[in-house]
Amino acid sequence: MPVNAPNEWSELREWLAARITLVDLTEFSHLDRVRLSRSSSALAPALDEGRDSHLAAAAVRGELERGGGAPRADDILRTYLAIALAARSAEARTRTPGGALALTDPDQLAECRALADEILTLTPHPELIAFATDLRHRVERARRWRWVEPDVWTAALVGLAVLVLPFVGGAVDDPAVTAAGVLVGASLVFGFVVAHRKRQWAVDAEAASRRGSV
Numbered sequence: 001m002p003v004n005a006p007n008e009w010s011e012l013r014e015w016l017a018a019r020i021t022l023v024d025l026t027e028f029s030h031l032d033r034v035r036l037s038r039s040s041s042a043l044a045p046a047l048d049e050g051r052d053s054h055l056a057a058a059a060v061r062g063e064l065e066r067g068g069g070a071p072r073a074d075d076i077l078r079t080y081l082a083i084a085l086a087a088r089s090a091e092a093r094t095r096t097p098g099g100a101l102a103l104t105d106p107d108q109l110a111e112c113r114a115l116a117d118e119i120l121t122l123t124p125h126p127e128l129i130a131f132a133t134d135l136r137h138r139v140e141r142a143r144r145w146r147w148v149e150p151d152v153w154t155a156a157l158v159g160l161a162v163l164v165l166p167f168v169g170g171a172v173d174d175p176a177v178t179a180a181g182v183l184v185g186a187s188l189v190f191g192f193v194v195a196h197r198k199r200q201w202a203v204d205a206e207a208a209s210r211r212g213s214v
Helices: 008-021 030-049 053-066 071-092 106-122 126-143 152-172 175-195 200-211
Strands: 145-147 197-199
Touching (some): 008 030, 008 071, 030 053, 071 106, 106 200, 126 200, 145 200, 197 200
16 A cells, blocks of 8 residues: 555555455354444445545444454454544545645644554554554654745845844944844744744645645
8 A cells, every 4th residue: 555655545445445355254144244244335435435434433333332243253343443444544634636645733633643543452454553553653753843944035134133133232332232132133043943843744734735735
């Protein structure tokens, strides 16, 4: 499954759908066949159309809570629920025009982290574990601070002000003016650094906005 690729959105849906078709229902009792069939039917629209995965997750949870089946069927239902949650993580993120998925606000970060954590508790499926682990890494990356390169003119003006202001007091032979110049210069540097230090999600949000996210 591609990560951060232009077709990530569609590839993820296909990849998740393939995890469902691997189950052979003939090996189960009638009760479990019904439970598994209802769950896979609930998942199909979410994966085919790429929406309403929260409804699919609710349907699978209902089958798990209903119980009464074999442990192996419950294990598969938990995998189905993990698949629904993985699909939800795609819906929760910003989708770029090319189909890549990006985390672009704090609410997305919180939801995707919770989804990843739940997936890891639900299933031992190695590929879904790898998916959830990757999603957690993306969330952590999106939370990191990043230095954003300023434009040349802004950097030049701030640098010039920092250099010139302390000498103004010297020119007028006034220690108070010199101290004020140093203080103002330090404030400019602090403000300049703060203005150009952003969370990665904010940088990605600006990039998605420039591209015209959908």
